[in-house]
Amino acid sequence: MDRRSFLTRASVGGAAAAAGSALAAPAIAQGSPSINWRLASSFPKSLDTIYGGGEELSTRLKEASDGKFNIQVFAAGEIVPGLDAINAATDGTVESAHSVGYYNWGKDPAFACGADLPFMLSARAKAAFNYQGGGIENYNEFLDQYSLVAYPGGNTGVQMGGWYRKEIKSLEDMKGLKMRIAGLAGRVVEKLGVVPQQVAGGDVYPSLEKGTIDAAEWVGPYDDSKLGFQKVAPYYYYPGFWEGGPTVSFFFNKAKFEELPESYKSLLRTCCQAVDQNMLAKYDSKNPTALKELVGSGAQLRSFSEDILTAAFDAANEVYAELSGENEWFKKQYEAMLQYRDDWYLYAQTAEYSFDTFMMIQQRNGKLAVGGGQ
Template identity: 45%
Template sequence: GTAPAIVNAQEQVRWRLTSSFPKALDTIHGAADVFAKLVSDATGGKFQVSVHAPGELVPAFGVVDAVQQGTVECGHTCGYYFFGKDETFAIDTAIPFGMNSRSLTAWFYDGNGLKLMREFFAGYNIVNFPMGNSGAQMGGWYRKEIKTPADLNGLKMRIGGFAGRVVSKLGGVPQNIPGGEIYQALERGTIDATEWVGPYDDLKLGFHKVAPFYYYPGWWEGGAQISLYVNDKAYNALSPEYKTIVQIAASHAHVNMQAMYDARNPTALKQLIAEGAKLQRFPREVMDAALKARNEVYKELNDTNANWRKVFADYERFMRDQYQWIPLADGSYDQYMAAQKL
């Protein structure tokens, strides 16, 4: 057969996408580029999405305001940056001792996650789509070892978003420092520790040279989801065909980001270890203290924030079921495989 002749008669659409992530992060910024290229390819170039780094149009943490107001048609960001508006935003990304990557995606695609979060985001004129996940993150870089919960007392730690609430309860001092300034703060001792993402992204910033103790797991990000937020007027103006193309291009970018992290983290981890990173698992006692602090924060939120209470009730029920199943097939399989010389 021969290729069908193409006459492009869908209307031209131009969107601007503002990202919260610098271009250097090819995984997390790159997902927006993947999305834009697919939308263009699927429409013969009729539907163009231009991708903008933080500061070009909108600051990194101005994405929600810009999308809500229609300053841009869409943005790619993490909801938990905006927990100051409403803590429910954090559920769209990751909450301490929350769901892992696969479970969160299951809740969004086949549970009530997308429905509940769409209801919430409607209040911000946003239509949201999952568009990436990092998997479970590392617990960050520390200048000194963390042996007991007391070692967190007074610890000045750069930590992004909502998790700072729990760190505060543990006696820590959460700091919000842009990525480009963390290394120097750590080197000078202005801060004692920082979390970032995982081996692939962390290696680029070189924290292992000034804070060698590399802890796991990142109990505040068991699977951090990144989202596409679309202004509802811009979305509703699309044809049904274009709406579907936006949805499935985002789905491809979603699974592709997790694949990039999974494929690239192992090599980066080897290099970090070769360059002196000291891998440490958080002691059980530290994990337990953090979980207790998390439970106190959630209790307060359930009492004070009706949006949180509604969404979290469904999230929590779903997560409890997940963790009764995960250890069986997947968990025991991975545990066995990791113990072998394959």
């Protein structure tokens, strides 16, 4: 081949390659429609972890679709109040919502099953149940009557048990306690003598400061640290037995979801699962430092006594029996979790628990820090 022939062929090949690169686009974007949705969040922008889940979904979808699938995120109150986000997705006010199912507890108790039930599953166990144990399918079967499709979109991990103006040493101290706690958890602690209070997030601090309420549960160290509760209710209890692994979900208007191309549905599910995993990682990363800072600023850590936890566990079972007799959808979802829970905690006692317990002992002995044990 002579030099001129080679250069001619090379230039043709190069032009073709250049044209190909100019036309290249993500496979998901080729021939796909442009979609523009709105998402109503139940959370304020100040909670970057949990509100941030909605923004992360939007970013992931936009990037993966080459800008063709867009979701605009609105914080609580910008379109509808935070507690109405799920209903806004049902009635089509928005195409999607980022919320927690138990916020719709008053509409139907079965909504809580897709979020969390007291003394049910840890975050890791809940993920296993959702993705491998039929949890997502069970929840969506229930949600069909509300014109919704939902996928997990975050988890906080086991939450703290809240802030208290006085020490809670026994069951007797729970009686008459005015506590900001809502929904199913409120119905459980009510059996212990607690008086549940519905208080909006922005009103919790002044209510504690004035003594209008005696206690309040929120989320955990990182989110709680933003609110300064330790200044007015210094006793910080654990664990939050009513939320061992609360699933935050993305709720989609079913008609709008069904209009999506199959490729977009798949992409949406994949991005939701990524957000689900990443939110838990964020909390696990931020909570340890936040807890140390809270203790340094006056928070006094306390654990609930065995008698309180046992009484609350028994009360939860009473509530579940009552609800199962009243609501078939609640019963179906609740019973699906029972065997899964039993097997999970049987297994968790072996390798996981033994390893974690040993490592915690080493931490208490000061052997885990840099240079520990030397």
